[in-house]
Amino acid sequence: MSATIENRNENQKNAHWWDALPGGTVIWIVVVAELLTFAMFFVAYAAGYSADPDIYRDSQATLPVLSGTINTAVLLTGSWMVARAALAIEERRPAAAWLVGTALSGVVFTVIKFAEYGHTLEGGITMSTNNYWFYYIFLTLMHLMHVLFGIVFAAMMAWKVRRLDAYAENAGAVEATATYWHLVDLIWILLFPLLYLVGAQ
Amino acid sequence: MNAARANARLVDVTWIVLVALTFSMYFVDQRVAAEASGALPILSMAIAKCLLVGAVFMGLLRASRVALALHCATFVALGVALIAALIS
Numbered sequence: 001m002s003a004t005i006e007n008r009n010e011n012q013k014n015a016h017w018w019d020a021l022p023g024g025t026v027i028w029i030v031v032v033a034e035l036l037t038f039a040m041f042f043v044a045y046a047a048g049y050s051a052d053p054d055i056y057r058d059s060q061a062t063l064p065v066l067s068g069t070i071n072t073a074v075l076l077t078g079s080w081m082v083a084r085a086a087l088a089i090e091e092r093r094p095a096a097a098w099l100v101g102t103a104l105s106g107v108v109f110t111v112i113k114f115a116e117y118g119h120t121l122e123g124g125i126t127m128s129t130n131n132y133w134f135y136y137i138f139l140t141l142m143h144l145m146h147v148l149f150g151i152v153f154a155a156m157m158a159w160k161v162r163r164l165d166a167y168a169e170n171a172g173a174v175e176a177t178a179t180y181w182h183l184v185d186l187i188w189i190l191l192f193p194l195l196y197l198v199g200a201q
Numbered sequence: 202m203n204a205a206r207a208n209a210r211l212v213d214v215t216w217i218v219l220v221a222l223t224f225s226m227y228f229v230d231q232r233v234a235a236e237a238s239g240a241l242p243i244l245s246m247a248i249a250k251c252l253l254v255g256a257v258f259m260g261l262l263r264a265s266r267v268a269l270a271l272h273c274a275t276f277v278a279l280g281v282a283l284i285a286a287l288i289s
Contacts, residue, residue, distance in 0.1 A: 022259065043282055049287055050286055065227060079258050087212065182259045186251050189254065192226075194283070198243055
C-alpha cells in the first residue's frame with residue numbers, strides 16, 4: 001500500500017505541466033501547429049490590407065455581415081455543447097446528446113456558409129479576382145474543412161458514448177474532440193472580424 | 202459535486218458572454234467610422250473571446266497555469282501584430 005502511494009507521489013513529482021492538458025499532448029501539438037499556420041495567413045492578410053485597403057474594403061462591403069455573425073454564434077454554441085459534453089464525461093453523466101448537438105451546430109454552420117457562398121460568389125468571383133477574394137475563399141474553405149472533420153469526430157464520439165459503460169475508455173477521445181472543436185472555434189473567432197468587419201464600411 | 206456544478210455554471214456563463222461579445226462586434230462594426238482604426242475595438246473583443254475559449258472551454262484554467270499563460274501570451278501577441286499590421 002505504502003509502495004503504491006510512493007509510486008503515485010513519484011509520478012506526480014515527475015509529471016510535466018503539459019501532462020495535465022485536457023485531451024492529451026498529441027491534440028495540443030495539432031492545436032499549436034494549426035494556430036501557427038492560420039496565424040501566418042492572418043498576419044499576411046493584415047499586411048496585404050494595409051498595403052491596398054481600397055480593394056479589401058470594396059470587396060468586403062459585399063459580404064453579408066449578419067450571416068457571419070450568426071455563424072459565429074452557431075459555432076460558439078457548438079463549443080459550449082462540446083465543453084458540456086467533456087464535463088459530463090468527467091462526471092459519468094450522459095454526454096451523447098451534447099455531442100449530437102455539437103455535430104448539428106457544425107451542420108447549421110455549413111449550410112449557412114454555403115448559402116453565403118451562393119450569395120457572395122455569384123457574378124464570377126474567383127480566388128484570382130483580387131487578393132481579398134483569394135484570402136476569403138482560401139481561408140474560409142480551409143476552415144470549413146476543419147468544421148466538417150469536427151462534425152465527423154463529434155458524431156463518432158456521440159455514437160461511442162451512447163452507453164454509460166463505454167465512458168471510461170472514451171473519456172480521453174471525447175476531451176480530444178472537444179479540444180479540436182475549440183481550435184476550429186478559435187480560428188473562426190479571428191477569421192470573422194478580419195474578413196467581415198475590420199474596415200468593411 | 203458542487204465543484205462540478207460550478208464548472209458547468211462557468212461554462213454556461215462564458216457561452217452567454219461569448220455570444221454577447223459576438224453581437225457587440227457586429228453593432229460596433231455598424232457604427233464605427235469608415236477607417237481601419239475600427240480594428241482596435243473589434244479585434245480587442247475577438248482576442249478577449251479567444252482568451253475565454255482557451256481558459257474556460259478548453260479547460261486551461263483548471264488544467265495548467267503555465268499552459269494558460271502561454272495561451273494568453275500567444276493571443277495577445279497575435280492581436281497586437283494584427284492591429285499593428287492593419288493600422289500601419
